[in-house]
Amino acid sequence: MVLGAAARVAIVGCRRLVCSSSHASPLLVSSQCRQMSMDAQSVSEKLRSSGLLRTQGLIGGKWIDSYDKTTIKVNNPATGEIVADVACMGVKETNDAIASSYEAFQSWSTRTAGERSRVLRRWITRPVWRWRNVFHGCQMRMKLKFDLLVAHKEELGQLITLEQGKPLKEAIGEVAYGASFIEYYAEEAKRVYGDIIPPNASDRRLLVLKQPVGVVGAITPWNFPLAMITRKVGPALASGCTVVVKPSELTPLTALAAAELALQAGVPPGALNVVMGNAPEIGDALLASPQVRKITFTGSTAVGKKLMAAAAPTVKKVSLELGGNAPSIIFDDADLDVAVKGTLAAKFRNSGQTCVCANRVLVQDGIYDKFAEAFSEAVQKLEVGDGFKEGTTQGPLINDAAIQKVESFVQDAVSKGAKILLGGKKHSLGMTFYEPTVIRDVTSNMIMSKEEIFGPVAPLIRFKTEEDAIRIANDTIAGLAAYIFTNSVQRSWRVSEALEYGLVGVNEGIISTEVAPFGGVKQSGLGREGSKYGMDEYHEIKYICMGDMNRQ
Numbered sequence: 001m002v003l004g005a006a007a008r009v010a011i012v013g014c015r016r017l018v019c020s021s022s023h024a025s026p027l028l029v030s031s032q033c034r035q036m037s038m039d040a041q042s043v044s045e046k047l048r049s050s051g052l053l054r055t056q057g058l059i060g061g062k063w064i065d066s067y068d069k070t071t072i073k074v075n076n077p078a079t080g081e082i083v084a085d086v087a088c089m090g091v092k093e094t095n096d097a098i099a100s101s102y103e104a105f106q107s108w109s110t111r112t113a114g115e116r117s118r119v120l121r122r123w124i125t126r127p128v129w130r131w132r133n134v135f136h137g138c139q140m141r142m143k144l145k146f147d148l149l150v151a152h153k154e155e156l157g158q159l160i161t162l163e164q165g166k167p168l169k170e171a172i173g174e175v176a177y178g179a180s181f182i183e184y185y186a187e188e189a190k191r192v193y194g195d196i197i198p199p200n201a202s203d204r205r206l207l208v209l210k211q212p213v214g215v216v217g218a219i220t221p222w223n224f225p226l227a228m229i230t231r232k233v234g235p236a237l238a239s240g241c242t243v244v245v246k247p248s249e250l251t252p253l254t255a256l257a258a259a260e261l262a263l264q265a266g267v268p269p270g271a272l273n274v275v276m277g278n279a280p281e282i283g284d285a286l287l288a289s290p291q292v293r294k295i296t297f298t299g300s301t302a303v304g305k306k307l308m309a310a311a312a313p314t315v316k317k318v319s320l321e322l323g324g325n326a327p328s329i330i331f332d333d334a335d336l337d338v339a340v341k342g343t344l345a346a347k348f349r350n351s352g353q354t355c356v357c358a359n360r361v362l363v364q365d366g367i368y369d370k371f372a373e374a375f376s377e378a379v380q381k382l383e384v385g386d387g388f389k390e391g392t393t394q395g396p397l398i399n400d401a402a403i404q405k406v407e408s409f410v411q412d413a414v415s416k417g418a419k420i421l422l423g424g425k426k427h428s429l430g431m432t433f434y435e436p437t438v439i440r441d442v443t444s445n446m447i448m449s450k451e452e453i454f455g456p457v458a459p460l461i462r463f464k465t466e467e468d469a470i471r472i473a474n475d476t477i478a479g480l481a482a483y484i485f486t487n488s489v490q491r492s493w494r495v496s497e498a499l500e501y502g503l504v505g506v507n508e509g510i511i512s513t514e515v516a517p518f519g520g521v522k523q524s525g526l527g528r529e530g531s532k533y534g535m536d537e538y539h540e541i542k543y544i545c546m547g548d549m550n551r552q
């Protein structure tokens with residue numbers, strides 16, 4: 001089974017990946033990687049000594065090198081410097097991870113919901129008992145809270161900034177967001193109820209049980225290296241499933257640190273495994289295995305489609321969180337300030353590298369010029385720089401391929417008549433920094449109207465009527481998030497209902513939360529994550545018909 005390589009990473013000496021693949025990013029080839037700057041180096045030394053900078057995979061509760069000792073280089077996108085060499089794994093390691101996960105499932109799935117809940121809670125908050133002086137040498141044993149994910153938010157945030165590039169403050173915010181899924185599902189574990197159905201015959205009783213699916217393969221992207229993992233692993237473990245996680249090769253360090261904390265919390269050996277390296281090989285092994293009963297994937301639509309097809313021979317359950325093309329619709333009656341702030345947040349979070357990012361800004365005729373001016377003013381205040389630098393609000397893009405994509409989209413729009421109001425080129429900082437950009441007079445024939453930009457570029461599209469706005473907004477294969485800015489309650493209902501999207505923000509630019517369902521329609525995906533709906537994805541429904549009940 002060939003899934004097609006989508007490797008955009010330097011894999012140095014990896015035995016299996018064809019490194020000369022046209023997909024490999026030239027930026028990340030080892031000869032071009034420079035020594036680390038003092039700042040990043042001291043951060044990484046601190047992380048190493050804290051035991052959180054792990055470079056081996058986790059299989060069956062043991063940290064291991066790849067079997068042939070090959071490694072991948074992980075780079076800091078802000079500087080191009082090498083942060084770490086991590087194990088480059090493939091089929092053999094993945095098969096062993098699946099086997100250990102399968103074994104762990106036999107006992108993890110039979111633990112009570114309360115036991116699983118306590119382990120998950122310890123992953124974020126672990127109680128420890130210590131003797132404490134209470135009065136004149138008199139000691140008492142006291143229960144203290146020792147937070148794992150939360151207490152290590154600084155270190156985890158630093159790891160995210162090191163390997164992904166987002167500003168440290170935003171990275172620490174991601175840790176809190178990521179931890180919120182573990183907290184939520186630790187609670188939800190105890191609320192998985194079945195049903196008793198009124199029977200169709202008086203001597204029968206009809207029951208419905210929810211049981212864990214089994215071993216889950218979780219494949220995650222680089223843009224949220226922690227939260228995209230906890231959003232899957234939280235409900236999976238809470239349900240009684242065990243997991244093999246494959247993080248992005250670009251950002252494996254955060255996943256490994258989170259797994260180290262999971263072990264400290266008491267997640268049993270094999271219940272959580274992490275393998276990384278050769279994506280197509282690992283993907284193939286997960287998909288081919290009959291022991292893996294579910295694949296949950298967050299990433300591009302193109303890869304998601306390949307995985308879905310490859311899941312067919314073993315008829316696995318599939319959840320897909322794929323790309324978006326979110327409209328942010330500003331109506332004439334919107335509060336200008338709210339619309340500017342909301343769209344700014346929706347567009348420029350994570351330098352525009354978010355699946356729910358506003359990809360198209362649809363602005364009604366009457367407010368178009370005023371909005372364009374106020375929005376450009378706000379965008380101009382964004383501070384581009386290294387994520388470790390105080391005050392930075394916009395980090396680098398993930399790699400050269402991302403920059404080239406953004407540049408080509410902007411060139412296409414300009415060649416077809418769009419006008420740049422702000423930015424429109426690489427930032428003078430070099431590397432993969434791009435100027436926050438606003439472009440007006442964008443139309444539906446331009447590539448940026450049709451495809452995910454995944455960068456800090458806001459295209460303004462003019463519309464006349466509410467019907468026009470809905471038609472333009474829905475004219476895409478994607479259907480993840482949409483935003484509306486209006487002061488009319490009736491309009492907000494009408495338009496929310498008419499939009500073919502999985503999430504709608506009304507006068508809000510950041511709407512993701514662990515308590516609400518997250519997921520797309522059309523080619524943005526299948527299934528939901530977060531909330532009680534996210535838990536359902538990890539259950540099989542079993543119907544039990546008990547007959548002969550009237551026998552004395």
Ligand SMILES: NC(=O)c1ccc[n+]([C@@H]2O[C@H](COP(=O)([O-])OP(=O)(O)OC[C@H]3O[C@@H](n4cnc5c(N)ncnc54)[C@H](O)[C@@H]3O)[C@@H](O)[C@H]2O)c1
Nearest residue numbers: 003006220221222247248279283299300303321322323355
């Ligand atoms: N809907 C959501 O919730 C959501 C969230 C975050 C990101 N995304 C989307 O993810 C994309 C950006 O992330 P990306 O560039 O990491 O996506 P990607 O599809 O390139 O990679 C995602 C993951 O899939 C792996 N992968 C790639 N090819 C594979 C193969 N053949 N077999 C198995 N695994 C393979 C990668 O190594 C990575 O771990 C964007 O399109 C974004 O919209 C969606």
Ligand SMILES: O=CCCC(=O)O
Nearest residue numbers: 223224354355356512
């Ligand atoms: O990139 C997608 C996930 C971001 C979010 O959960 O809001």
